[in-house]
Amino acid sequence: MIKIVFFDIDGTLLNKQSRLEKSTEIALAKAKEKGILCGIATGRGPSTIGHLLEEYALDFAACYNGQYIYTRSGEVILSKPLDKKTLHSLAEFADEHSREITFGAADKIVGSSLLRVGNTSFVRMISPFLPRKLSGTLKTGYQNVVRKHKKANYQENPVLREPIYQVVMVSPEKEQARIEAYFPTCTITRSNPYSIDIIPRGSSKFKGIEAVCEYYGISLDETMAFGDSWNDIEMIQGVAYGVAMGNAVKELKEVADFVTTSNDRDGIARAFQQFCLIEDEEEINEVMQELCIEDISSEMKYLTQKMPKSKDEKFNKVREFHQTFDKEVLQKPKAYDPQQASFRSGFKVEEIVEFLYATSNNDQVLFEELVENLKSDVEKAKEKVLAKNEPTEDVLTDQADALIDLLYFTYGSFVLMGVDPDKLFSIVHEANMGKIWADGEAHYDPITHKILKPENWEERFAPEKKIKEELARQRENSV
CATH class of the missing domain: 3.30.1240.10 (Hypothetical Protein, Haloacid Dehalogenase-like Hydrolase; Chain: A; domain 2)
Incomplete structure (x- = not known):
């Protein structure tokens, strides 16, 4: 959970007219309403930034690249002059x-x-x-x-x-x-x-951030920072979530966790939405500029080096897939809306039907019968849920509960088949990631919007043959 956010000023918090974007003002206010501390990490001195702290109710300022730090009330947190x-x-x-x-x-x-x-x-x-x-x-x-x-x-x-x-x-x-x-x-x-x-020597913006976090009793795992220049590199690398502006120097973008749009194109507000520091509200959306193709193709990109990892390595691999193809992965739990839930359920139903087709072993009549049984099971499940008459108190909790049961049942199916799915999962993940082209991007059919496979994908990544070989290995080892 992000509890504190640090902003460079020039090229980051301020636009080219040396003002805050309206979306930035709203984003700061919304974040502060949620108890998130917001402040400055800059190479500037206090005499040039005091008005920003007062006008936008910022909590602190780490000036002179972390050498002089004070709160809005005037309390000095750190004073480290040159000898x-x-x-x-x-x-x-x-x-x-x-x-x-x-x-x-x-x-x-x-x-x-x-x-x-x-x-x-x-x-x-x-x-x-x-x-x-x-x-x-x-x-x-x-x-x-x-x-x-x-x-x-x-x-x-x-x-x-x-x-x-x-x-x-x-x-x-x-x-x-x-x-x-x-x-x-x-x-x-x-x-x-x-x-x-x-x-x-040994000082930096990031050292200043460490001092601020110690003062407020906040862990570095709960920090976020925004920057655009060379003196922001250590800061962006050191915090838990480092964001480079779309107008940032190349060296900073290469080490950031996320590259947002520029300081003139709502970069801070878009990153706040991406990391769920603020909700996707009408008030802020009304003042944000529409994304153009340059924003999407050149600026808003995830870089995966420092994304927080789960202890579940399979989850990490699936997240890698979605970061690569969807470009958007939530950092904070959020329930699916009805359209999203229906979309994800459709994928699962398609795989269940393929499972039944394999089970029918090319018997068309049996396959039709199994599908009809599935339809009947769906109706029975619907009646069972309605008969319970239990109101949903928390959508996210109930959705997660159902999905983890589904995952547990899936593992149970493998257990009852006597199949270890570990290697099979890696084969499928490798096949999915193999759909990245030589330019490092996924390509899509302009009409169907389906992911296009590179020319050599079948020879290198098609999973069916590899799955068959792995199952043969498991059979042989079980004898």
């Missing part, structure tokens, strides 16, 4: 190399006006569309600007007397390794190709 020696070394480096930097304190950000401009909503909005090679040009340009004016002399800045939680420095990606070697007591991360965030 003074490292801080002065960074200031000295910036002075000697004419490098633009800012210092992040608890109540302000001081330093380069150019970098502070770079943190405006407009620049954050356009930065994903700028070429990465521009970062080197920006660094050179900054240095030229500085040479024409009096040096900043960061070492003399009075703010260095205060606790500083994060330093931001202009630095292209190609020189990051050199900076890391120069400052071994620091962790260096980035949310864009043009500048780096410098914090104490």
